[in-house]
Amino acid sequence: MELSGAEIIAQFLHDEGVEYLFGYPGGAVLHIYDALLRADSVKHILVRHEQAATHAADGYSRSTGKTGVALVTSGPGMTNAVTGIATAYLDSIPLVVLTGQVPTGVIGSDAFQEVDSVGISRPCVKHNFLVKDVKDLAETLAKAFYVASTGRPGPVVVDIPKDITDPNIKIPYTYQSSIEMRSYNPVTKGHPFQIKKALELMLQAKNPVFYTGGGVVLGNASQSLRSLVRRLNFPITSTLMGLGAYPSSDEQFLGMLGMHGTYEANMAMHDTDVLIAVGARFDDRVTGHLEHFCPTAKIIHIDIDPSSISKTVKVDVPIVGDVDDVLTTMLEMLKETEQNSDTEALKDWWKQIKQWRKKNCLRYNKKTKSIKPQYVIEKLHEVTDDDAYITSDVGQHQMFAAQYYKFEEPRHWINSGGLGTMGFGLPAAMGVQLAHLDKTVACVTGEGSIQMNIQELATCMQYQLPIKIINLNNRYLGMVRQWQEFFYEGRYAMSYMESIPDFVKLAQSYGHVGMQVDQSADVEEALREAFAMKDKLVFIDFITTREENVYPMIAAGKGQHEMELAPDSELV
Amino acid sequence: MRHIISILLENEAGALSRVAGLFSARAYNIESLTVAPTEDSSMSRMTLVTSGSAEIIEQITKQLNKLIDVVKLNDLNVSCEQHIEREMMLIKLKAPVSSRDEIMRLSNIFRGNIIDVSDDVYTVELTGTSEKLNAFIAAFDCDSILETVRSGVMGIARGSSSLHL
Numbered sequence: 167m168e169l170s171g172a173e174i175i176a177q178f179l180h181d182e183g184v185e186y187l188f189g190y191p192g193g194a195v196l197h198i199y200d201a202l203l204r205a206d207s208v209k210h211i212l213v214r215h216e217q218a219a220t221h222a223a224d225g226y227s228r229s230t231g232k233t234g235v236a237l238v239t240s241g242p243g244m245t246n247a248v249t250g251i252a253t254a255y256l257d258s259i260p261l262v263v264l265t266g267q268v269p270t271g272v273i274g275s276d277a278f279q280e281v282d283s284v285g286i287s288r289p290c291v292k293h294n295f296l297v298k299d300v301k302d303l304a305e306t307l308a309k310a311f312y313v314a315s316t317g318r319p320g321p322v323v324v325d326i327p328k329d330i331t332d333p334n335i336k337i338p339y340t341y342q343s344s345i346e347m348r349s350y351n352p353v354t355k356g357h358p359f360q361i362k363k364a365l366e367l368m369l370q371a372k373n374p375v376f377y378t379g380g381g382v383v384l385g386n387a388s389q390s391l392r393s394l395v396r397r398l399n400f401p402i403t404s405t406l407m408g409l410g411a412y413p414s415s416d417e418q419f420l421g422m423l424g425m426h427g428t429y430e431a432n433m434a435m436h437d438t439d440v441l442i443a444v445g446a447r448f449d450d451r452v453t454g455h456l457e458h459f460c461p462t463a464k465i466i467h468i469d470i471d472p473s474s475i476s477k478t479v480k481v482d483v484p485i486v487g488d489v490d491d492v493l494t495t496m497l498e499m500l501k502e503t504e505q506n507s508d509t510e511a512l513k514d515w516w517k518q519i520k521q522w523r524k525k526n527c528l529r530y531n532k533k534t535k536s537i538k539p540q541y542v543i544e545k546l547h548e549v550t551d552d553d554a555y556i557t558s559d560v561g562q563h564q565m566f567a568a569q570y571y572k573f574e575e576p577r578h579w580i581n582s583g584g585l586g587t588m589g590f591g592l593p594a595a596m597g598v599q600l601a602h603l604d605k606t607v608a609c610v611t612g613e614g615s616i617q618m619n620i621q622e623l624a625t626c627m628q629y630q631l632p633i634k635i636i637n638l639n640n641r642y643l644g645m646v647r648q649w650q651e652f653f654y655e656g657r658y659a660m661s662y663m664e665s666i667p668d669f670v671k672l673a674q675s676y677g678h679v680g681m682q683v684d685q686s687a688d689v690e691e692a693l694r695e696a697f698a699m700k701d702k703l704v705f706i707d708f709i710t711t712r713e714e715n716v717y718p719m720i721a722a723g724k725g726q727h728e729m730e731l732a733p734d735s736e737l738v
Numbered sequence: 739m740r741h742i743i744s745i746l747l748e749n750e751a752g753a754l755s756r757v758a759g760l761f762s763a764r765a766y767n768i769e770s771l772t773v774a775p776t777e778d779s780s781m782s783r784m785t786l787v788t789s790g791s792a793e794i795i796e797q798i799t800k801q802l803n804k805l806i807d808v809v810k811l812n813d814l815n816v817s818c819e820q821h822i823e824r825e826m827m828l829i830k831l832k833a834p835v836s837s838r839d840e841i842m843r844l845s846n847i848f849r850g851n852i853i854d855v856s857d858d859v860y861t862v863e864l865t866g867t868s869e870k871l872n873a874f875i876a877a878f879d880c881d882s883i884l885e886t887v888r889s890g891v892m893g894i895a896r897g898s899s900s901l902h903l
Contacts, residue, residue, distance in 0.1 A: 284752055289763050293806040348903065349809040350749055473800035476793065559841060682821070 192239025220250020381445015458725025
């Protein structure tokens with residue numbers, strides 16, 4: 167088969183089984199767009215801003231486990247995509263981002279819409295390529311998908327100069343389904359000796375706790391994790407990124423840990439003697455002050471990325487390997503040896519945990535007339551089923567969603583954890599909805615975040631995406647305001663949002679349904695009404711209490727055991 | 739502690755900047771860095787001198803290994819018992835008649851070669867460890883040194899252990 171570079175891209179994406187391509191055309195990618203139109207092999211989703219293309223591909227990937235693909239033009243197209251690429255990088259999401267580039271002959275001449283895409287993206291990609299010869303194109307694309315999706319996943323940028331896609335230059339093409347690279351051989355099998363050593367430590371533990379992260383979700387290890395945690399009867403806590411890997415409703419689940427985690431989770435972490443970290447990376451929002459982090463614990467760390475191990479916290483038993491593979495091996499070893507955990511010690515440990523749970527750290531006043539943001543999330547959880555997908559933006563609403571929406575399944579909680587990208591929620595929800603056309607998808611957001619990619623309401627109309635937007639509108643940049651209240655004596659510098667649009671009319675102007683709710687008593691009905699409109703995007707603007715704070719909280723620089731709970735006046 | 743890390747790198751455009759970028763992005767030290775193609779034209783050999791605590795050096799080697807263009811690497815201070823390191827220097831010295839004997843004598847002591855001579859300037863070529871080159875420089879006062887150029891350290895393991903595919 168003789169194809170041009172542009173046709174090779176269209177054909178390769180088809181052969182690779184790519185379902186959706188999120189993109190925005192421009193001069194440097196016109197040959198590719200022409201070939202895509204004629205080939206009609208991959209569904210192209212036209213976003214309204216390149217950042218949204220990368221977030222949508224990202225949301226698609228997080229909710230399916232498949233590699234998300236985006237296509238943008240050179241120069242500003244590429245720079246707009248960078249935020250989405252960095253978002254995917256920090257959360258280890260497999261993306262392939264194809265960026266157009268000026269023709270090879272003029273690279274370096276400051277040509278129109280030229281930027282050094284490989285240079286700009288280098289620090290926020292797993293790897294990137296510049297294709298300098300059309301003969302290398304197919305192999306480079308194959309490498310890009312291979313690198314993005316294997317080992318610790320991540321985004322890969324392929325920069326393609328316009329002359330490489332010239333429709334008049336045709337070369338033979340064959341699809342390479344597998345690829346080998348001498349410099350890239352990710353480890354998958356954990357070392358059996360290390361696994362055995364870890365297991366011995368776990369079986370002797372008196373106060374063990376599992377601390378699991380996004381790696382469990384990415385590594386599809388949810389089932390083996392559930393089996394192992396139940397088999398051992400250990401408590402388990404999860405990071406923001408790992409929510410859903412273990413069911414929130416389960417008695418052994420302590421809730422999220424970290425800065426806005428539960429009291430019981432952080433206290434269990436502080437007092438544990440054996441910590442089993444699985445696919446988690448000891449982020450500063452999790453550890454708090456390192457000196458006070460798990461002071462009495464022996465630490466076992468299972469991760470596919472060797473550089474994650476002992477990066478910030480020195481661990482005692484490192485296991486490099488695929489998380490699912492390691493957990494499955496542990497289960498098999500337990501079966502063979504028929505050993506059990508220390509049941510007597512665990513009884514005491516659970517008793518202690520029960521004491522901590524009595525604090526009921528997520529209590530809040532439900533009897534207000536005005537709308538508490540926590541209440542909206544609780545009701546959202548009530549009116550949606552366990553198979554609903556929830557995306558979020560970044561800020562207080564994100565923490566409320568993580569705390570009060572009880573996730574039961576992996577890949578159903580989609581948010582920007584590492585980079586904390588405002589504007590992520592809506593475009594990510596588009597990718598999720600396209601991947602799951604018949605499922606419920608809601609985007610929890612705030613009036614600050616939603617305006618960072620509000621233009622995507624047009625994309626949602628074009629492709630008839632019935633996303634439900636839950637806008638927690640407190641007229642403040644809530645998380646910024648909270649920090650200013652706590653740490654800047656209440657000086658609210660630029661955290662107040664003036665000139666907020668009428669979101670109801672705005673949604674309507676795009677052809678969607680807009681609703682506004684300002685009474686607590688109306689929340690549930692409004693949600694039920696919105697979710698009953700199965701084929702429509704509904705934007706619900708909840709006017710919430712203005713100065714709500716996210717509790718519990720470990721202030722930056724404090725230890726895990728120094729949690730601040732909501733003041734009594736807040737509790738009922 | 740000072741470590742010498744030898745790296746086999748894909749001979750790709752941008753490979754060098756990935757290594758250099760990693761060091762600046764993660765705030766690691768680079769004391770010197772030298773790179774050139776090997777007998778296999780698809781690969782370059784890089785020698786990188788860095789310093790840091792044991793934990794930082796461990797992170798550096800892990801992060802380097804994570805770069806897709808890094809084929810293989812060795813920390814010469816960890817992976818082999820002994821290693822040899824060499825650095826080359828070209829140094830241009832003021833050579834008025836009164837100090838020519840001294841320059842020649844010092845060059846001999848340090849086993850250097852005078853490789854260029856003009857009316858009142860000598861250029862000396864010197865190979866050895868970094869300390870040796872430093873010592874040679876220290877033997878002259880600043881005013882008499884017109885220019886120095888150093889290759890950066892190259893390193894190789896002693897004995898049969900070697901860094902190859």
